[in-house]
Amino acid sequence: NYEANARPVQPANRRPIYFYTPRFNAYVPHV
Structure with a gap:
């Protein structure tokens, strides 16, 4: 779970x- x-x-x-x-070393948009 990457959200944790x-x-x-x-x-x-x-x-x-x-x-x-x-993990990805980046910002992931969460709508």
Whole structure:
């Protein structure tokens, strides 16, 4: 489960929440 190791980051209220995944070393959009 990558969501467990991900950090919820919200750049703006209009934009979707991005989760940072250490595995992929990238931000994954979570609508």
